[in-house]
Amino acid sequence: MTTSNQNGTAVWQLILAWGFVGIPLAWGVAQTIANSLKLFQ
Amino acid sequence: MGATAQTDSGGPFGFLARSHTIAKPGFSRWMVPPAALCVHLCIGQAYAFSVFNLPMTKLIGISQSAPNDWNLPELGWIFSIAIFFLGMSAAVFGRWVEEGGPRRAMFTAALCWSGGFILSAIGVYAHALWLIYIGYGVLGGCGLGIGYISPVSTLIKWFPDRPGMATGMAIMGFGGGAFIASPLSVWLMSRFSTATHVGVAETFIVLGVIYFIFMMVGSIIVRVPAPGWKPEGYTPPVQASKLITTSDVFVYDSLKTPQFWLIWWILCLNVTAGIGVLGQASAMSQEMFPGKVSPVAAAGFVGLMSLFNMGGRFFWASTSDYIGRKNTYFVFMVLGFLLYVAVPSTGAIGSVEAFVLCFLVIISMYGGGFATVPAYLKDMFGTRYVGAIHGLLLTAWSMAGIFGPVLVNYIREYNVTHGVPKAQAYNVTMYIMAGLLVIGFLCNLFIEAVHHRFHMQPESDGALATAAEAGAAMAARLTGKPA
Numbered sequence: 408m409t410t411s412n413q414n415g416t417a418v419w420q421l422i423l424a425w426g427f428v429g430i431p432l433a434w435g436v437a438q439t440i441a442n443s444l445k446l447f448q
Numbered sequence: 449m450g451a452t453a454q455t456d457s458g459g460p461f462g463f464l465a466r467s468h469t470i471a472k473p474g475f476s477r478w479m480v481p482p483a484a485l486c487v488h489l490c491i492g493q494a495y496a497f498s499v500f501n502l503p504m505t506k507l508i509g510i511s512q513s514a515p516n517d518w519n520l521p522e523l524g525w526i527f528s529i530a531i532f533f534l535g536m537s538a539a540v541f542g543r544w545v546e547e548g549g550p551r552r553a554m555f556t557a558a559l560c561w562s563g564g565f566i567l568s569a570i571g572v573y574a575h576a577l578w579l580i581y582i583g584y585g586v587l588g589g590c591g592l593g594i595g596y597i598s599p600v601s602t603l604i605k606w607f608p609d610r611p612g613m614a615t616g617m618a619i620m621g622f623g624g625g626a627f628i629a630s631p632l633s634v635w636l637m638s639r640f641s642t643a644t645h646v647g648v649a650e651t652f653i654v655l656g657v658i659y660f661i662f663m664m665v666g667s668i669i670v671r672v673p674a675p676g677w678k679p680e681g682y683t684p685p686v687q688a689s690k691l692i693t694t695s696d697v698f699v700y701d702s703l704k705t706p707q708f709w710l711i712w713w714i715l716c717l718n719v720t721a722g723i724g725v726l727g728q729a730s731a732m733s734q735e736m737f738p739g740k741v742s743p744v745a746a747a748g749f750v751g752l753m754s755l756f757n758m759g760g761r762f763f764w765a766s767t768s769d770y771i772g773r774k775n776t777y778f779v780f781m782v783l784g785f786l787l788y789v790a791v792p793s794t795g796a797i798g799s800v801e802a803f804v805l806c807f808l809v810i811i812s813m814y815g816g817g818f819a820t821v822p823a824y825l826k827d828m829f830g831t832r833y834v835g836a837i838h839g840l841l842l843t844a845w846s847m848a849g850i851f852g853p854v855l856v857n858y859i860r861e862y863n864v865t866h867g868v869p870k871a872q873a874y875n876v877t878m879y880i881m882a883g884l885l886v887i888g889f890l891c892n893l894f895i896e897a898v899h900h901r902f903h904m905q906p907e908s909d910g911a912l913a914t915a916a917e918a919g920a921a922m923a924a925r926l927t928g929k930p931a
Binding site for chain 1: 471472473474475476478479482483485486489621624626627628629630631665669744745747748749751752754755758804
């Protein structure tokens with residue numbers, strides 16, 4: 408068995424799956440960093 | 449096993465069966481972390497539930513609380529009940545989750561979690577707090593527990609070479625869920641609020657629908673590895689190393705081992721020390737540095753702590769793959785002890801920077817403790833029932849969730865009422881937290897490999913397999929479909 412994506416998972420599927428969770432998480436982290444910067448003001 | 453076999457037999461929910469989730473050759477294991485994150489990012493909303501507390505005290509009065517409005521202590525029970533049921537459901541349903549496979553568990557978690565929001569929305573409409581206790585607290589809490597353990601155990605099976613990193617990714621999502629939920633909830637409430645209501649019920653409904661969709665996507669893309677699968681280039685150890693077993697321990701047999709209870713106490717003490725200060729960070733920073741830390745800066749400090757809580761989950765769990773689980777917890781206990789003891793000194797010398805640095809490292813280790821423990825259990829008890837054993841262990845979280853805040857709040861109150869200046873009211877608490885970590889250090893010190901008498905024997909493996917086959921055959925006869 409391998410983890411290669413021959414006949415299995417395509418690269419676009421990986422990008423879609425990671426984007427599906429990564430984009431909302433990145434947005435939330437960016438919001439939190441923006442709020443955290445108030446500590447240094 | 450029988451239940452698993454029946455689900456495997458088909459029927460309307462046959463697609464949820466473990467057998468339908470076995471990965472085909474070529475499936476990339478890197479699809480599984482996003483599936484796990486779909487669930488953990490949703491249930492991580494629990495950390496952001498407090499954004500609803502203030503609006504829910506004005507459901508009748510709208511601009512300010514009316515006499516019939518709920519008060520904060522009453523609303524505080526919603527989160528407490530949810531965390532209690534997280535631990536209880538993880539413990540009770542752990543074996544069901546492990547044997548039924550991740551898709552069935554994630555689907556169930558989605559129903560419970562989203563159902564909890566919908567029931568709570570009805571509770572807000574009807575102004576029935578008990579309905580919210582049952583909705584978000586009991587039903588949502590069960591969704592939390594089942595949703596928390598299922599992806600973690602699946603990831604451990606996909607990443608035998610890097611179990612700490614894999615579980616760190618998922619549990620990082622649990623910490624990060626609040627980052628999305630908090631601003632999203634505030635925005636939704638602002639969109640739905642009118643002159644006559646505050647928009648909490650509508651926000652609950654929208655969140656329930658969004659979370660259901662997200663969690664269903666996770667349950668659809670999740671897969672379990674085929675029997676005998678191993679990562680490319682990975683050679684599993686033939687012989688167990690000193691602290692990493694190659695055998696499995698049955699879920700309930702783990703309760704008979706000292707290792708389970710030692711790890712239970714390690715988690716409980718580490719979480720108690722972290723959770724106590726997490727909830728009080730804003731007030732503590734302002735009271736220890738009067739005039740230096742404004743409420744706005746304190747809110748920024750809390751946000752920064754949340755980031756380190758999330759980042760620590762991935763960093764420490766990944767680090768544990770290299771330095772070992774026992775050594776990682778030694779770092780938590782020793783470094784945590786030194787930092788807790790140093791906190792009063794930062795107040796005495798008036799160094800906000802040193803205070804912030806101490807707490808950021810402490811809170812990263814709080815998150816790291818959560819994220820590293822599944823891999824510690826895998827090292828001790830094997831992969832077969834690690835999810836179920838993890839479920840049992842989460843009762844330590846429920847316990848810490850009660851003791852941590854109580855310890856900090858009551859000791860502070862006691863000090864303030866006995867004339868201790870507010871700036872020094874937390875000193876005793878810090879020393880007590882440091883003491884808890886000394887006990888945790890000793891518990892970790894006593895951990896050694898599980899005795900072989902607790903390992904599952906080939907005969908019992910065979911017996912379990914035979915039982916599963918018999919159950920499947922019975923189900924096939926009943927449904928007329930092949931098992």
